[in-house]
Amino acid sequence: MTFTKGRDLLAAGLGSAALVFLLLKLSYSGLPPLPRLAGLVLLVIAAIDLGLAVSLRARILRKPGAEPVQPLTAARAVALAKASSVLGAIMAGAWGAVLLHVAPARGRFPAADNDLTSAVVGLVCAAALTASGLWLERCCRTPDEPERRA
Template sequence: MSFTQPGQLVAAGLVGVVVVYLLARVGYSELPTLPVFAGATLLLIAVVEVVLALVLRPRVLRKPGTEPVESLTAARAVALAKASSLAGAIMAGCWLGLLGYLVPMLEVVAAARQDTVTAIIGLVSAAALVGAGLWLEYVLRNPDDPDEPDDAE
């Protein structure tokens, strides 16, 4: 399994931007007002991942008095980290796409003001999830592996 590349996150985010912007243009008027904390669930997941990283870090580094992380546990946590950073990038793109649609309408449509607050909360939560996922992935790197891959291999 390879580490998450920035290009993968940017591509996923761009897909989210385009899809949600186009969907908002077509059907925003049919939607009810979005709940203010609709995107805050992502922040909760980010907090869980930060706690998981804090718990696993000493074990991965084999600090005295800690039990080493089992391979399967580490693999599951890395899969969670990769999935979270990718999902966070997609959702950040979705919230950006919605913001791109809403910001020009702030003075015209009353619902756009509240939905803009919702989108900003969602965007911040999605960014936190990307950061937490990338950090968890970083924490789970094998300390015995070199940081840079050899070009000769």
């Protein structure tokens, strides 16, 4: 398994942004208002990733008093990390597209004002999920593994 590359996350984010922006252009007037705190689910997942990263980091670095990590546990953590970072990139693209769509109309339509807040919250939470997924993946590297840049 290879580590997540920035270009893969960028491609996922831009792809989802283009698709969501197109869908919004075609059907925004028929959509209900977005919940203001819809993006907080992503923040909860990010917090779980961070907690797991802190827990695994000491164990993988073999710090005194920390019990060793089973290989299957580490593999599952890496899979979660990759999924989290990709989901965060996809959702950042989607929320970014919402932001780009509603920002110009924020003074003219009340729904756009509400959706602007939703988009900002979602974008921030998606960025936090991407960052925490990448951090968890980094924490799962073995100490003797050389650093590689993508």
